[in-house]
Amino acid sequence: MEIHYLTAHQLKDRLEKRQISCTEIVEGVYLRIEEVGDRLNSYIRLEKESALSRAGEVDKLISAGSDIEDFMGIPIAIKDNICTKNITTTCASRILENYIPIYNATVIDRLESRNYILAGKANMDEFAMGSSNENSYFGTVKNPWDTDRVPGGSSGGPAVCVAAGEAVCSLGSDTGGSIRQPASLCGVVGFKPTYGMVSRYGLVAFASSLDQIGPLTRDVEDCAAMLNIICGYDRKDSTSINVEVPDYKSFLKADIKDMRIGVPKELMVEGIDREVKEAVYRIIKLVEDMGGIVEEISLPSLEYALSVYYIIAPSEASSNLSRFDGVRYGYRNVEAGALREMYRRSRAEGFGDEVKRRIMIGTYCLSAGYYDAYYEKAQRVRTLVINDFKKAFEKFDVLISPTSPTTAFKIGEKMEDPLTMYLSDICTIPVNLAGLPAISIPAGLSGSKLPIGLQIIGNVLREDNVLKVAYSLEKAIGFTGRPGL
Amino acid sequence: MKNEYEPVIGLETHVELYTNTKMFCGCRLSFGEEKNIYTCPVCLGHPGSLPVINKKAIEYAVKIALALNCKIKKYTIFHRKNYFYPDMPKNYQISQYDMPLGVGGYLDIDMGSYIRRVGITRVHMEEDTGKLLHKGTTGRISESEASIVDFNRAGTPLIEIVTEPDIRSPGEAKGYMITLRNLILFLNVSDCSMEEGSLRCDANVSVRKTCEDKIGTKNEIKNLNSFKFLQKGLEYEVKRQIKVLETGGEVIQQTRHYDSKTGTTKVLRSKEEAHDYRYFPEPDLVPIYIEDKMIEDIRKTIPELPSVKAKRFEKQHGLPKYDSSFLANNKDLSDYFEQCCRHYNNAKNIANWIMGDFSALLNKEKIIIKDSRVTPENLCKMLEIIDKGKINSKIAKAVFEEMFSTGGDPQKIIEDRGLEQISDEGLLEAIIEEVVKDNPGAVEQFREGKDKAIGFLIGRVMAKTKGKANPRIVNDIITKKLS
Ligand SMILES: [Zn+2]
Numbered sequence: 001m002e003i004h005y006l007t008a009h010q011l012k013d014r015l016e017k018r019q020i021s022c023t024e025i026v027e028g029v030y031l032r033i034e035e036v037g038d039r040l041n042s043y044i045r046l047e048k049e050s051a052l053s054r055a056g057e058v059d060k061l062i063s064a065g066s067d068i069e070d071f072m073g074i075p076i077a078i079k080d081n082i083c084t085k086n087i088t089t090t091c092a093s094r095i096l097e098n099y100i101p102i103y104n105a106t107v108i109d110r111l112e113s114r115n116y117i118l119a120g121k122a123n124m125d126e127f128a129m130g131s132s133n134e135n136s137y138f139g140t141v142k143n144p145w146d147t148d149r150v151p152g153g154s155s156g157g158p159a160v161c162v163a164a165g166e167a168v169c170s171l172g173s174d175t176g177g178s179i180r181q182p183a184s185l186c187g188v189v190g191f192k193p194t195y196g197m198v199s200r201y202g203l204v205a206f207a208s209s210l211d212q213i214g215p216l217t218r219d220v221e222d223c224a225a226m227l228n229i230i231c232g233y234d235r236k237d238s239t240s241i242n243v244e245v246p247d248y249k250s251f252l253k254a255d256i257k258d259m260r261i262g263v264p265k266e267l268m269v270e271g272i273d274r275e276v277k278e279a280v281y282r283i284i285k286l287v288e289d290m291g292g293i294v295e296e297i298s299l300p301s302l303e304y305a306l307s308v309y310y311i312i313a314p315s316e317a318s319s320n321l322s323r324f325d326g327v328r329y330g331y332r333n334v335e336a337g338a339l340r341e342m343y344r345r346s347r348a349e350g351f352g353d354e355v356k357r358r359i360m361i362g363t364y365c366l367s368a369g370y371y372d373a374y375y376e377k378a379q380r381v382r383t384l385v386i387n388d389f390k391k392a393f394e395k396f397d398v399l400i401s402p403t404s405p406t407t408a409f410k411i412g413e414k415m416e417d418p419l420t421m422y423l424s425d426i427c428t429i430p431v432n433l434a435g436l437p438a439i440s441i442p443a444g445l446s447g448s449k450l451p452i453g454l455q456i457i458g459n460v461l462r463e464d465n466v467l468k469v470a471y472s473l474e475k476a477i478g479f480t481g482r483p484g485l
Numbered sequence: 486m487k488n489e490y491e492p493v494i495g496l497e498t499h500v501e502l503y504t505n506t507k508m509f510c511g512c513r514l515s516f517g518e519e520k521n522i523y524t525c526p527v528c529l530g531h532p533g534s535l536p537v538i539n540k541k542a543i544e545y546a547v548k549i550a551l552a553l554n555c556k557i558k559k560y561t562i563f564h565r566k567n568y569f570y571p572d573m574p575k576n577y578q579i580s581q582y583d584m585p586l587g588v589g590g591y592l593d594i595d596m597g598s599y600i601r602r603v604g605i606t607r608v609h610m611e612e613d614t615g616k617l618l619h620k621g622t623t624g625r626i627s628e629s630e631a632s633i634v635d636f637n638r639a640g641t642p643l644i645e646i647v648t649e650p651d652i653r654s655p656g657e658a659k660g661y662m663i664t665l666r667n668l669i670l671f672l673n674v675s676d677c678s679m680e681e682g683s684l685r686c687d688a689n690v691s692v693r694k695t696c697e698d699k700i701g702t703k704n705e706i707k708n709l710n711s712f713k714f715l716q717k718g719l720e721y722e723v724k725r726q727i728k729v730l731e732t733g734g735e736v737i738q739q740t741r742h743y744d745s746k747t748g749t750t751k752v753l754r755s756k757e758e759a760h761d762y763r764y765f766p767e768p769d770l771v772p773i774y775i776e777d778k779m780i781e782d783i784r785k786t787i788p789e790l791p792s793v794k795a796k797r798f799e800k801q802h803g804l805p806k807y808d809s810s811f812l813a814n815n816k817d818l819s820d821y822f823e824q825c826c827r828h829y830n831n832a833k834n835i836a837n838w839i840m841g842d843f844s845a846l847l848n849k850e851k852i853i854i855k856d857s858r859v860t861p862e863n864l865c866k867m868l869e870i871i872d873k874g875k876i877n878s879k880i881a882k883a884v885f886e887e888m889f890s891t892g893g894d895p896q897k898i899i900e901d902r903g904l905e906q907i908s909d910e911g912l913l914e915a916i917i918e919e920v921v922k923d924n925p926g927a928v929e930q931f932r933e934g935k936d937k938a939i940g941f942l943i944g945r946v947m948a949k950t951k952g953k954a955n956p957r958i959v960n961d962i963i964t965k966k967l968s
Contacts, residue, residue: 083533096532103526105533204532208768237535238770316768319567322576323530327634339632343569366567366763375765 003028004165005482008074008222011168015068022062022073025168026055026117029075032165033119036485039147042160044080044138045088046120051075054117061115070225071111075119077167079158081128082213083202084108084118091204092136093126095324095331095350105202106234107171107213114229119167122157126352127321128178128206130154131424134415135354142411143186144483145450149408152182152424158216159186163483169217169226173203175210176309177403177428180440183216184403184453187442187481189223189470190216194461195435196241197227199234205320207313208239210432220441220471224248227463243461251467254475257291261469262396266302267427272405279443279452280402286476287400292469297392297399301384305430308385310422311365311378312433317355318362324350357418382433389434393459398469401427403440403453427455437463439470442479451481489695490730492723493703494652494688495606496661500644500675501613501683502545507640508612509536509579515637516681528640530574535769538563542610542642543586543773545674547783549644550587550608552672552790559775561586563610563767568760571634572614580645582764585609586775592648592668593792594660595810601657604649613641644675650689650700655719659712662686667791667814679711686715691736692726701726702736706750708743718743722750794819802832811840817854818844821861829865831872838864842882846889858892859885867895879952880904908955910962913946916954917962920945931967939963 003025006014014020030048037043058073078084081091083101085108090096104112125135133141133156141156143149144164151160155172159182162170172179174192183190191214198213205211215226227248234240263284268277284294326332326346333345351359365374392399404424414421431438436457443454454473458466506513510527526534547557564582590605615636619629646665652658666677666684677684686709691701706722709715721743726736740759741750789797795813798804804812812819818839825835839854843864847854867888871881876899887898899905907913920942921928931938939960946959 081533089532091532099532101526101533102531103534200533201535202533205769236537238537239768315765319565319577319763319765322567322569323532323574325569325571325576327571328529328574329531339571363763366765368761368763371763371765 002032002165004032005218006168007218008071008168009225011074012068012070012072015062015073022055022058022117023052025073026051026075026119029119029165029167036144036164037166039485040142040144040160040164040166041139042123042141042151042157042164042166043077043120044090044092044123044136044157047087047118048120051117051119054115058115058117069114071229072115073117074168075117076111077119077122077158077161077170078108079124079155079170079172080121081124081173081204081206082107082171083204084121087118087121089121089204090138091127092124092138093351093355094137095346097137097331099330101202103202106199106236107230108202110229119161122155122161122167122170122172124157125154125178126355127204127317128154128173128175128211129317129354129358131177131181131421132409132411132414133157133182134411135352137352140411143408144485145187146408146448147485148410149450150185150411152185152404152408154178154182155190155216156182159183159188159190162186162188162216162218164485169215169222171213171226171230172216173206173211173213174428174432175206175212175313176432177425179214179216180428180438180453180455181404181425183440184455185408185451187445187451187479187483188216188218189220189439189441189474190214191223191227191439191466192431192437193227193231193463194241194437195432196239197231197437197461197463199232199237199240201234201236205316207316208320209316210309210313212432220439220467220474221249221252223439223470224252224467241461246464248463248467251464252471253468254472256287256469256472259292259398259465259469260396261287261292261294262297262392262399263294264299264302264392264399264401265296266299267401271423271426272402273407273446275446276402276405276407276452280400280454283400283443283454283473283477286473290472290476295396297396299385299388299392299430301381301388302430304381305385305433306422306426308378308381308433309425309429310361311374312382314358314362315365315375316362318359318366321351321355321359326350354418385430386434389430389436389459393462397458397462397465399457400469401455401457403427403455407446407448407450407452431455431457434460436460437466439466441470441474441477442481443477444479445481490692490727491653491695492655492719493650493691493693493700494655494658494719495650496648496652496658497687497689498646498662498665499685500549500646500669500677502542502642502644502675503683504539504541504545504642506539506541508539508542508610508642509640512640514641518637520633520635521637524636524639528574529636530576536579536767538770538773539642543775544779544783545642545672546586546608546610546644547775547780548672548674548787549646549669550590551780551784552668552787553587553590553592553605553608553646555587555590555605555608557587557775557780558584559777560584560772561775562772563770564764565767566611567763570614571632572617572639574615574636574639578611578614579767579770580611581609592661592664594657594664595792596657596660601651601653601660603651603657603661606647606649607645608647609645611643611645613638613643615639650691650703655716655723658688658719659716662712662715664791664814667816671788671790671816673788682710685710688715688719690719690722690726692723692730702738704736704738704750705740706743707740707753708745714743714745717745717748718750721748725750798822802826804832804836808833808836808840812836821854824861825865828862829868831868834868835864838868838885842885843889846886857889859888860892863888863892863895870895870899874906874908874955874957875899876904876906877952877956880906904953906955907950907953908958910958913954913959913962916946916949917959917966920949921963921966928967
């Protein structure tokens with residue numbers, strides 16, 4: 001197989017056996033980027049030169065006898081809302097087009113300490129707001145399985161990089177499904193850890209109480225290895241959980257005998273494509289064949305999850321994004337004569353439509369006289385969602401559902417109808433509201449050769465169960481599809 | 486019947502805490518150094534940065550709340566207060582809203598003839614903003630060519646103390662601020678400098694007829710940033726509102742700005758233009774749980790507070806009420822006073838000197854007692870010398886002035902300058918003899934019963950001895966001699 005389709009652990013194996021050099025890996029990946037990059041638009045910025053020079057350094061370390069750790073010398077794409085010191089971090093927005101962070105996100109520091117290689121900054125929906133990656137100031141990202149279709153979003157770039165061989169793996173961020181949904185639409189593995197397991201320090205905030213960084217990889221093993229690096233307490237993030245981090249790779253056992261698996265019926269209703277549903281039913285059969293116990297369960301509050309999300313997330317976003325005002329950094333309208341005008345024009349010209357829409361929704365929800373009816377009430381319903389999951393996990397080890405109600409849709413298909421677009425995240429949003437860990441793994445291809453994703457949801461801090469089931473099903477499903485480009 | 490109006494005033498005070506680092510990041514606090522040097526991604530509001538609560542600031546806040554007799558909330562959270570302004574890096578301020586750290590306290594204000602108890606509604610924590618410098622002649626943002634922001638101050642821990650509308654005169658408001666400042670200085674958590682802006686005050690003012698219970702429409706007055714401006718601003722505003730009411734008008738709810746140049750208040754914004762701060766719980770921070778143990782530990786660090794100290798001074802040292810509270814309200818003076826009490830047992834004498842000549846010199850030189858050259862030991866030595874009759878009070882003044890400027894030992898100053906009082910009766914008798922001979926007129930008047938004359942004669946003796954004669958002995962000798 002071509003270098004660019006190997007997993008990180010396969011590459012590690014070859015590096016250990018001296019069958020390949022780190023420089024060759026980086027060159028292989030960049031060859032692929034040159035081959036397909038223009039068609040996919042998955043990167044906002046490439047770091048070829050520094051990547052090659054880092055690769056040379058890592059090769060020196062290896063030939064000097066250094067131990068080869070996971071992701072050492074592996075080119076990784078980083079979503080462009082994760083701060084990289086001295087390298088532009090744009091959030092795919094005009095307002096941050098030329099913004100160069102003065103510090104590294106905690107996850108970047110952690111990866112750097114493992115000698116990873118930054119392949120480039122991946123494209124995304126502006127400020128992570130979107131489900132199709134059509135909301136980028138730097139242009140729409142294309143799905144490698146069908147370039148007329150969207151890759152999903154908001155981590156469209158990171159998903160496409162991994163799916164198309166433009167990076168070995170990537171880091172994305174997930175606020176309402178932004179890692180899992182594009183992973184599903186692109187046929188890769190995407191994981192959103194328990195809220196608080198990965199430091200948010202240096203992740204440009206969309207909705208602080210929902211955002212979480214996570215990996216997109218080619219298989220579950222790489223996913224577990226990446227969690228080992230990025231998870232863990234960080235005193236710079238007050239919401240980070242101070243617990244001992246397990247060795248996530250130790251959960252990679254293909255054994256789900258007697259595990260109790262619930263299927264929330266609210267996530268298998270109308271609006272879910274027939275083919276997607278069928279894929280889930282096929283997997284249920286597989287689980288039962290492997291000795292797992294599958295049962296349907298009802299989480300009645302999930303009906304309100306989408307509404308709750310579209311109040312809480314925009315509310316927090318409206319406040320988080322108010323710092324982009326043209327005063328200290330980022331885009332400024334220089335013709336404006338007065339302060340208010342400068343604010344207005346900088347933000348009007350700097351933000352895209354979807355971002356403005358959500359800022360307006362959020363500002364409205366937090367306004368005097370509306371706060372109780374919207375934000376306050378949404379928080380109370382959020383508690384109901386949390387309680388429903390709590391109850392479910394008294395009975396089940398994991399819950400499974402489709403990741404996305406549909407396979408990849410056509411570019412432009414839902415742009416004029418934001419409400420339909422918002423439905424793309426109906427299966428993933430409840431997980432963020434409850435702060436749970438969840439993964440999306442490829443479940444097969446549809447009739448039109450588009451990937452279908454399966455979501456596996458665990459209880460808080462039960463990444464172990466999620467990984468165990470994901471790894472077992474990955475083996476049982478045996479998905480080997482590659483986009484034909 | 487004439488309408489009597491009374492003001493109803495509530496104050497909102499901001500106090501900058503002097504912790505080592507800022508409220509939500511590790512940057513040092515600054516004191517007017519080069520601009521923008523104590524900054525980092527957090528206090529500059531860079532994308533992706535997150536706040537982390539400074540534990541010391543919480544402790545200081547609890548200390549202030551306890552000293553103001555507040556109940557400490559065991560569970561408290563931060564909110565975001567959203568509004569756009571260039572001195573606010575995030576365009577929201579991390580503050581507290583409906584779950585402040587301390588509630589339901591009070592502060593007693595000694596107004597001389599009565600005590601005014603002012604209810605403390607709440608004590609809460611927040612972060613300070615940066616400083617704006619407007620280029621241009623007026624110094625106002627709307628008329629400036631450009632504005633420069635200095636973020637050194639951004640993120641400095643702030644405490645906001647809100648009172649109930651219990652204050653009934655501008656004088657009481659000033660008394661409240663002075664008492665509050667003294668109290669916080671005792672706690673050693675802020676330098677409380679109104680000039681430097683580490684103590685700032687806004688007021689809510691309304692007026693009502695004395696017979697009414699209902700509170701009238703209030704106006705918020707900003708920029709009352711000295712004790713004098715506080716009183717002057719409130720006096721103006723109260724008069725303005727009474728005038729509005731007496732001419733049949735209606736007070737309109739507004740935020741007004743005190744202009745110290747004209748001594749008036751001007752409209753800043755109307756009620757309709759008031760900000761909607763869109764408060765919501767700060768999702769980047771977790772709730773703070775303040776345990777009983779922490780409260781008790783902090784309570785132990787609170788020193789004796791001015792009101793308690795004043796009572797003790799009255800009881801323990803037998804000082805009059807005025808002296809007690811004068812000294813007790815100033816931490817430096819009261820510390821000095823108590824040090825003196827260890828060396829010398831007439832407390833009233835000590836108090837007289839500290840409050841009199843000593844304070845006058847301190848004020849003149851603009852220094853605080855801690856920094857003066859007069860040690861408590863030397864002051865007490867001087868008092869003993871006076872008691873022993875070695876110098877009189879007039880000479881003592883001169884000796885003290887020298888002690889103040891050189892830090893010298895009083896005994897040595899007296900010896901070096903030959904200032905010791907002449908109590909030798911033989912010597913004084915000879916001098917008095919001379920004076921009597923030279924002033925027959927005065928002697929005559931004395932014999933005729935004019936008491937004033939003896940004063941004149943003593944004065945002559947003092948002049949001849951350059952003030953060193955013991956006036957009591959001189960008086961005795963003259964009286965004996967001439968009667
Ligand atoms: Zn800082």
